[in-house]
Amino acid sequence: MDKFIVVLTKNRHLGMLAVPYLAEDLADSSSLTLNEKVNTENPVCHGYDFSAKELDLLKTLNKLSDRYLFRLFSKDDSIKAFYDNLDQNNFEKFIRPHIEKYMSVCFDKLAKCPQVPIYFKDSGYSNLYKSDVISIYEKDVEPVFYFDLTGDGLDYSLKLKLAKGDLALTHKKPIIITHSPCTLLIREKLYRIPGTDSKKFLPFFEKKHIKVAWRSVPKYMDTFVTNAIKNHHVVASGFTINEDDTRPTASLWLERDITHLTVLVLKFKYAQKEYLANSHSGVAVQLNHQNNKPGYDNYVFTKYQRDITWENSIVNLLTSLGLKQRSGAQFVPYEESETAETTVSIVSWLQENRNTLHKKGVPVIQKKLDSKYFIGDFSCHFESVKKSDWFDLQMRVKVGEFEIPFMKLRKCIINGINEYHLPNEQIFIIPQEWFTKYGDILTYAEEKDGKIRLSRMRYGLLDHPTDQKYTDIKSISSQSDIPVPASLNATLRSYQLQGYKWMHYLHENNFGGILADDMGLGKTLQTITLLLKIYERHGLKPNETRPPQQINLFEPSTIEGFNTSALPTSLIAMPTSLIHNWLSEFKKFAPSLKVYIYTGANRLKSKEIGRIIRHYHVVLTSYGIVRNDIEYLQHYKFHYFILDESQYIKNPGSKIYQAITQINCHKKIALTGTPIENALTDLWAQMNFVNKGLLGGLSFFKRQFVTPISKANSEEQEEKLQRLISPFILRRTKDKVATELPPISEQVVYCDMTKEQKKIYESEKSGIRNELLKTFENQSTDKSTFLALQGLTRLRQMANHPRLVDAEYKGESGKFNLIINNLKSIVQEKHKVLVFSSFVKDLELIEEVLLKQKINYSKLTGSTKNRQQVVDYFEKTNDCRIFLISLKAGGVGLNLISADYVFMLNPWWNPAAEAQAINRAHRIGQTKSVFVYRFISTGSIEEKIKKMQEHKSELADTFINSNNPFKNLDETEIKALFL
Template sequence: MDSFIVVFTNRLNIGLAATAYHAMFHENSPIELLEHVTPEHIQKDDSSYNPDEKEIVKLLHTISDKELFKKFSRDNNLREFKNNIPPKILNERIRPYIEDKMYKLVKILSSSKTQAFYKQSGYSNLYSTDKLRIPPLPCKPVFRVDIDGEEMHYSLKFKQGNEFISFHQKNPEIICHDPAVIKCDQKIYFFNLFDSGKLKPFKEKEYIHLKGERVIDTYMEKFISNVVELFEVQGTGFSVENIEDRPLPSLYLEKNLALQPVLRTRFTYGHRTVDPNRKTNVFVDYIKKDGHYIFRRFPRDFETEHKISDLLQENGLVQTEDMLFMHPDDKENSTPAGPENLIEWIRDNQSVLSENRIKTVLKVDEKQFNIAPVKVLFETETDEMDWFDIKSIIEVPPFSIPFVKFRKNILNGDRNYQLPDGSIFIIPKSWFSKYTDLFNFGQTDGDNIKLPKTYYHLLEELNSEEIEGISTPELPQISEHKTTPLPGGLNATLRPYQVEGFQWMEFLKANNFGGILADDMGLGKTLQTITLLLHTYKDNSQEAPKNQNSQLSLFESHIEGFNQSGRPPSLIVMPTSLVHNWDNEIKKFAPALKTYIYTGSNRARSKDLWKILRHYHVVITTYGILRNDVEYFTQMPWEYLILDESQNIKNPASKGYEAVSQIKAANYLALTGTPIENSLTDLWAQMNIVNHGILKSLSFFRKFFETPISKNGDEEKEAHLQKIINPFLLRRTKEMVAKDLPPIMEQVVYCDMSPEQKEIYDREKSGIRNNLLKSFDNMRHNEQAILALQALTRLRQLANHPAMVEDDFKGSSGKFDQIIESLENIISEHHHVLIFSSFVKDLELLETELKKRKIEYAKLIGSTQKRDKVIDRFNKNDNVKVFLISLKAGGVGLNLTKADYVFMLNPWWNPAAEAQAINRAHRIGQTRNVFVYRFISTETIEEKIALLQDKKNKLAEAFVNTTNPLREMNAEEIKELFS
């Protein structure tokens, strides 16, 4: 029966190694080596091998020629590898790898029943006499040192169990160097910590003789102290003491191999400071006293060392693989950084370090750091109406430094501040987020900081911090205005969120702040603003003026003015399309406010303009007119400058922005549903008008905010910006105030016709009226109704867009422009809209414009094929936010609850038909409030149709069930309709 054995032998060009064999033993004959045992043998017949044998095969497989070739060679084949191993690679890489495996093999064999043999080089046979004996325990070196005066004898023997042995003149063979494995005769000795190098002096000598005090001192300190640490030392002329004291921990500031800042822990045992990654259980401290050598042995205090390591990690540091400690922020940053984070950590954790007797050594790159606890002392008072005066001292013992001295460091992101004694104070990282705005937006005044009142929230943050000695003035509180009553004479019931908006604007006014009201389209920005204006002028505005509907001439310079409040009028600037709406809304909700419409023929360029406008509460004009007449508007004071659809001045380089920026008012307010359309510069432009300089210069804003936020996604900078603008920008979306809204909110949007549109309309209306007057007397009533309906249809088309009638019309339409502007606002707010029109041509014009602007849409008209496919496109594709629908094709049979806005582009007689269209969005399944906008061109037939709808008289009721409601009107009523 064959046996499993291990054979030690020298392999060609590799050196001493071992191989596992199946072997057959024969009496009085060489051992027959049957085959080399590999992992494949075990896979095929696992049960035939015991655990030791399996482990040995697995271990020796790693140092087989093939495996060494795979691990260490780039040659093409195994033979080339073995025949051409460079000596350096063999000695520095391959042999240490082999010896590591061989040491593990010897440890297994020492406690195993597996037989081991040594086959000498040059011998082809293996005999039973070649068997090796491996003791089960490691061999222990015993050093002998005898000192007598200036002479020293030093020798080395070995203890295997109770037996002392010597390798002197026995020519032992080294199997492994460190830890050592030695073959002597037919025995293998293995050691735990002993390296073979210590044998060299004793190969030829039994002992070493040294003479001279200096030589002996050096040998005792450099060599014997290390020996005492690990091994038994016997002899005379010295003593060994065992000490049980706990080590003193220290933290050293250093740099690792990647030049990153680290803290290295070291522990002082007696007079010896050592690293914790040393692989020893004992540290030895050497002293010489009165000619006598003393070695003090300190048992390794692993408990204390682990406690310190855990303590550092519990307080925020991260331990690396090489037992160094890093700040987590430095570890995440792969590029070399300075030691600032670690210095701040040490300063913040001084009490913890002191309690645990941890000393710090912080000098690095010739810099000494001050780690004294820092105190921040703030005192703030209001020295002027619009300024806060901030006095602050930073105490870094033993120095007291005005806080303004740190301005340059904080703005430049430099945490190293040199103190008068040359040491470095590391500015806390938190200061850069807390105080950057303070220095960016405040002005230095000697040792103080003057902060504009618009940054009061910065003081609130200081007040919330645990800053010693802080004293702050009474800061503006919006809660003080939450009880502000609504003004008398307001003909409207405000919803709760609208009341909050009014009170927010009152808060701004009371503190001389400007603001941007950025509510979603349809939430009543106009009504909230009218409420504010009525409250502003309430003292003398309780009664409506006698001639509210008639506007005074600019050239009536001697009139008894209505505005006796002592306040100048307020200027509201808006797109041309909104003038009519504002005028109507003011008349409807606040008739006590006297309004002047500074447009068209009511516009005049006069130095005496103020003499007229001062008698009004509100002056309404457009961005274009303000741009052209700005020199006249700048010659008078204003109570409010209010910018509606303020995104119109989003371009700081535009003439419109330049004109608006010249207007001086006591208060500033911007209204917009889209404060940011293209970039953050839009926000800067509008905020700079209402609170000049709050975001500093445009170049600063782009560098400090826009580029980091837009291009780099800097969340910290975004939070900074939010912090600055939040008090002055109020935005509510439909979803936020849904509980305050009715299921359907309807609003009429009045649109002034463009000049070229009005010209065509008036000419056409005059011609139609003349034609009707000539023809009506000779026609039957039924013929009159048909003729009138044709005329009416033509005028309705012109009121929408002249291009519906005249193909070569190149001008604009007031209503069309307003629809596009409103549509863009809604889409930018991620809403969906249904657009209904009585005219297919109207929808086609919109379709052309949507294509130009690359806005995706769906369209449903009478001729549409595959209606279901069109409807699914709108309902299922979120990129399609617009659905164009003709009133006839889409009045019934549709479920479009995805939409929460409905545009009715032109009024018609039949309210039921419009209601059916609205119900396409407002029906079961709709979870949001629905906004309905009805667009009506002013001074057109559309206004008269809307008035007839509102009257709900018997005439209107008759229209419900007829295709031509004009049949129910007599000739005089029809003529009146076209007047």
């Protein structure tokens, strides 16, 4: 029956190897029959029942197989080529060390697996004899050195330390199985000697001892004997070896490494002997050479057993305090890279941990650097004293025995200079905490009359302002008792009341602010409330109202009035398309405020414009007018200058921005739903408008905030910027105030027609009116009503976009442009919108733009076949945020609760049908507030219909109850629509 054996034999290419075999042991034979070499990669192929230990042993032996070595070390095509091209240098350097490593592992496993016999096969014999069986000494063996020092010199020998006595090697014909670590075969016994190579034993194979001449003894004692005592057992004669239990000490040395970077080097000292922390020896040895006898040298060795447990506790202490072991005994702060200059961080670490190091008895030694750094006690006392418009900043810094002048320290912190030279030539490293805590304060502060001052609008940089007024503006303002003007024709919701109080608080403290509420939360109403409050406080009578106006939908209204308050007029600039909306809101919510519209080709262009506008409380104008007429407007000092959609001034280099900065005013407010459209400089432009200088100059802002935040994702600078602007910007999104909102909010958006649109519209309207007058003279009322209905439809289409009527029209549409811009904002803010139109062609024009700009959308018209699929796509696809719907096709039968905006592009004959369309989003299951926007082209039939609905209830009833708006109108009423 086969048995599993391991054979030690010499391979002519690879040297001594351990090879596994399956062998047959015949009772009547003195030799073994080697049936086959075991396939170490797939031992189960032999059908032999290997035990778990044997299989584990085979995994190790596999690393010694020809195939494994070939794959690991050869680039040749075959094993034969591998052996033929074997380079001796590479073999000794790489292959043999690999073999000896796994031979040693193999012997360790064989020592624990006695059921596997081991045989030594001499390469000179072809047979393997049973008598060649060997065993492994059960434990690792250590060498023991015998030294005998006499007047003639030094004799020494080397033996193996065994349990029953030391074993000499001489004349026992040892066979070296592995060189490093050394494994020796001596008389059928295998001895494993880790930590020692075979070279030490070779001289003693043939002779008992080695003689060292007297002249070489001093050097030999200082090197070889010292190392032997340190690393091995030694039996000495003629000199003394003492054991010492002196307690060690540790020290940190501030030095430079070979790359000239500053490091901390940890050293341990035993009596007079000092060791680097990465020294691997567990024993320290010190030699004292004394001449106390004539002609005879007396050598005394002191052996210190190193306390590795204690040394590791020191290393663990340093790592727990934030150091990492970088190279051997070198330590640097944990966050430092391999190539970063570390002086500042190391000295800062030493300052921070100096007390802990002192308690643990670890001194810091500075001897090898050009400069000496201060490591001691220091303090900083900082306080701010409130004055009228600024804070006086006071800082007292003490470093050791020295007091540092505040002005000099400020320059260091502002310029990022960490090192400050003390009078005693030591260098004080300014703590990084001071740069973080005081850097922004000192950066924005100013030197004046030998003092450091900080503008009060930058109070947010102070941790604890000394005046309660300068704490949290938003919190303080929300608690203030500022009643809403009694004459306001509106009830403010809680978040609108908070916004009003916040703006009023800024007003009282002469700050500017940015109201950046989400689209549809009532920024206009909050601003009107503030203006009404201010003007009422200064003389406006709450019961002042405008005289009745003659309704004329085709010409802008001129509102007459007189500013009876003691305040100058306020100016509000906005995109042209919003002017009529603001006018409507003033009339609706604050009719006592007199409003002047400063637009149009017939506006007064004169430096004397102030003589007219001073009679009004509010002037409404556009950004374009401000830009074009700044030479006139800059001569009047307004009370408030308010910007709506203030992102229009986001480019500081634009003419609009340059113009608005020239407007003379007492106070400023900016309104926007998107304070940052493209970059952080958008925010700078708007904040610099309301609070000039708060964020520094543009180049400073880019360097201080834009680059660190946009390119380096600096959370620290982002937090600093938030602290600066937070008091002066208020932003609420619909999600945050949803519980405060009504179930639905509706708003009319007035849109000015472009010049080309207005021209073609007026021409079309004139033609319809003339044709209609002829029809009323010559045809029946029914015929005239039909023509009026056709004409009304064409004008409604042209109010949306003339291309709905004339495919060759190349111009633009004011309403269409505004709709597209609003759609982009909604997509950018990640909302969803339903876009309803009476005209499919209207939706197709929008579709063209969305396709060009690669904006995802859904579309539902009367020709849509897969209605449910289109609806599901909109409801379930996150990046599909626009749903184009024709009123007739989508007014009923749809559940679209993922949308929270509804756009009505043109007035529908029956408002009830509009309500049904709106209810597609505003229905059970909707969790978001729904905002409805009705787009009306100013100066068009759309505005005429809306105003007639407001002022004539019977006409409103007509539109509510019928799809034919002319059913109950007489000839005079129909003609009035086209005048």
